[in-house]
Amino acid sequence: MTRAIANSLKVTCRTFQWPSFTINVNGTPAPLSFDVFVRAAGTETKAGYFACPAGTTAHGYGMQVTGIGAKPKTVDVILRTNLDAALNTLDTFEAWKGEIVLKNVPVK
Numbered sequence: 001m002t003r004a005i006a007n008s009l010k011v012t013c014r015t016f017q018w019p020s021f022t023i024n025v026n027g028t029p030a031p032l033s034f035d036v037f038v039r040a041a042g043t044e045t046k047a048g049y050f051a052c053p054a055g056t057t058a059h060g061y062g063m064q065v066t067g068i069g070a071k072p073k074t075v076d077v078i079l080r081t082n083l084d085a086a087l088n089t090l091d092t093f094e095a096w097k098g099e100i101v102l103k104n105v106p107v108k
Contacts, residue, residue, distance in 0.1 A: 015071045020064040033086035033095035034079040040072040049085040051092040077102040
């Protein structure tokens with residue numbers, strides 16, 4: 001299931017003043033409820049959270065990360081289940097439990 005969920009996610013990352021990124025969800029096979037962290041130069045920084053029901057397609061969640069220093073060339077995006085993120089939605093009542101690490105996401 002971890003691979004199927006990871007394959008339903010695409011992360012794009014750009015830097016303006018601070019790195020900002022979008023997690024695009026396309027056909028996730030399970031409901032998701034994650035805290036989102038960005039790891040750059042060995043340091044993890046919480047960027048936000050998102051939740052969505054199974055089957056979500058063509059939806060993006062935008063976030064910005066402050067305090068990670070100079071513009072990195074790549075970052076790791078870490079998704080850790082947090083059921084509390086689902087409490088902020090009207091359509092997600094359960095979630096897959098686990099962690100997904102999207103490694104070496106290029107920063108443009």
